Amino acid sequence: MNTIEQIRKGKSGILVSGNHEKIVQSILDFDFLSGKEEPSIVGIISGNKKAQKFFFGTREILLPCYKNFEAVPKSSAEKVSWLLNLQSGRRVFDSTIAFFAAYPLALGAHLFAENVPESHATELIRRFGADKLIAGPSGVGLVVSGSLKLGAIGGTDAVQLSASHLGTPGSIAVVSTSGGMTNELIRAVAMAGKRLSFSISIGGDRFPVTSLTDVLMLAENDEETSAIVYFGELGGTDEYEIVELITAKKLTKPVLAYIAGIIDEAFDEHMQFGHAKALVARTDESARAKRDALRAVGVVAPETFPQFLDEMKTLPQNGFQDTIFDAIALLERSKSILSTRSILDLDSAPVFIQDGAIVRRGDSTFATAALRALLGREISDVAAAYVEAVFELLIDHGGNVSGAVNTMITARAGRDMVSSLASGLLTIGPRFGGAINEAARTWLSGVLSGVSAATFVEAAAKEGMVLSGIGHRKYRVGIPDPRVEALAQFTILLKRHSYYDFARAVEAVTTTKNGKLILNVDGVVASVLLDILVEEDHFSAEELQELLEVEFFNALFVIPRTVGFIAHFMEQKRNDEGLFRLPDELLFVRPSIKKKK
């Protein structure tokens, strides 16, 4: 089946590689305008995001982003027929090869970048030229009215798409090497009272993967197409391909052509126009010669552009029915901040007192409510009890620790509660309190890697990595941290506890090097919680990974320690000792080196 036919039958799923927000949005607008219920874009390959927000009509939608072509889940990957490659010229080659390796059955691609090396283009032709439809390198892509918009072609604002009636399938095929003129002709077709069947912008590069001949044969073999409108320029020999096809009777549909570049006759020396192709090297590549050659085989090739537009009105067109479409509504869209779930039910409050008595609402109610808010789901009793214990244990660890010191110093400088608390909280980081998340990362990557604890420690040491969750300033082998032992008791409730076991196995290795390298509070909090989430709350490895990315685990320190910092603040306010100044004996001043006179 002809590729254009396959597109009309629904093969229109697109993976976008790289990003160009306006082009992606215009494709969604095209889908909406064409009456599609689902966006044709399956996903975006873009390293650093999970999803990106766009509009489908006036409704906001999230398009999923993936790290690479392989990361697209199977159910979505099945829908992919096209690559929209928006990578830079130097990356087009590798990304295109990677796409077709992952999607060998895909129909084709558009390569948007302008500076793709010629040798990359010829290699792409060698590999894919025979059986894929690839618009570019360069140009603005391909559009099949009502079915597929792959690229900037036809414009990037909804008003343009609507004015050119791109949602309405028609009979005229538009072919051009110039991206801007592709769009000009698409609009001209609409203004001449016709509708577009499809259009391909071949691109101004010297070696387009899908050649003019290929595109003309698509038009010839497409039942919906009744005539071809072509725009060419001086330079290159493309137009002689048309002459050959017509002479050989391979191309029988009417062709209307405008060949630009007779301005060249006004200059003594041939000049370089915008496209690589437009470097006139031989006399028969002049606009004049090419017009004459086309006319000789029956192509209508008018002398002026206005005449060319007049001729367009005479082209054969099947009947069509335009859909009514309000493009103006799409102009006034603005993006909100995404918030997909209500964290608390604002409309109902629990009953606290009933019949003059306190209602017993179960154990660990604060921890339960906190976890429900943080994780967005109901949680197990074990998880609630564990987090309740963590909250209790981590409220405070004395006034010596850096966060508490900062809180106290700020309080004594006369600042208010929120400022003093913020000062303490801002101290939380990889060296103080903020290591729970990193510890969770350590255990998760260790267990997933499947290697032994010894190998894992060795590899980390080689890379110069510090193992979060291991090591303490005060406690060591022989003087265990009582909080660690208390939290570890929770593992008794679990059938399996592979993260905790791995953490202990790592500790067994590290303590042979140094007795202080024991499993610390961060380490135990993270490992036991991972085990509880897997065993009792059935989190998958991907879900745990996502919790890491959103820094969930650090919340287990920040929440309780907030209470501790406030307590330190209040105490300082009560004492009211005035501004703190570091005593001289605590400040080591480097003696200045005096020059000898």
Next chain:
Amino acid sequence: MSRVKLSEYRAKKILLGTQYQGLSIHADGGDAMPTEGRWVVKVDQGVKKRFKQGLVVVDTPVAELNTAIESWKGRGFTQFILEPFFPHDAHDEQYFSMERVRGGLRILHAKEGGVDIEAHPEAVKQYLITTGADAGTVAAASGIPHQFLVQCMEVFDKQFFTFLEVNPLVIKDGEAHLLDAAVLVDDAGAFFTDAWSDTDVVKSKARHPAEVRVEALAATTPASLKLSVINPDGALFFLLSGGGGSIVIADEAQLLGAGALIGNYGEYSGGPTRQETYLYAKEVVGVMLASNAKKKALVIAGGIANFTDMRSTFSGIIDALCEIATDMRAAGIKVFVRRGGPNEAAGLKIMRAFLEKEGLSGSIEGSDAIITKAVDDAVAFIKS
């Protein structure tokens, strides 16, 4: 994306390696000159038909090298090449070229070469190399040394050569001697190779300062900004957008008999920012103001853009016109506009408001009007 000329010196250095004995000489001096031997001295700036223009001197003693170079400097040339003179018979001169084409590398070869090659097209034989194995077949059929062909193919693949013409080529004792060579490289390959860089790309001589500034500006943006000053005293000045549309508009001027009145050619496209468009427009209108033509018109025109934003690019143009509105009014210059694209209504609205306020308005049209409308109106105005 486009093919650019590499200096003959760099091209031969890459093709021949350490065995190449040529020297590159620059007009600003500082290059060591040879002290003995007989030399060929040539202008090395990608000039076509160099020999016929007197830009080559063959078999010159050391003492006379400077005479030739100084006379060429006087004609505006800045880059020269010296090569040891290679004595040979004129009838040993052959023609050779290799070019990257869609299906591989195309070779043109003729046993008789020299400056008159174009007069004997029938002597030229054509070969196509698609795989490495083809080199042997071509060498056997043509008599071109196999090693030389292999070397050329490797350089084409690794160093992004796209065109090589050796004329004349002399084959002596199975070795290829490249007397004159012209090379085009693919400028998109510059990122991938260390063998050549922008400094090896030859610059043509005597250009308009505005062109030089636009080129420098273009090097700093992914958008496309091009300017050629065709006739500094022209009457019709263009702020065109988009390659294809620009040609259609220039064609229309030619068809209306105003080709000779065109002052400049060029384009801004590929989504330049407001600031970039301002800097570009400033150069064009600067050339326009300096023109001595009695009646002048500015044409701001192009096709219907796919993604270049009309509001921001028109804002940039207005920024540039603001600075010279008084001078434009004094010179009686009118502005004619036709353009379509994203944010068309907003772009046209600010342009119309500005031009009408400043009394510069010729005609202002959007995508509803034909692409040639602005240039039609402008030509009618300057001829009235």
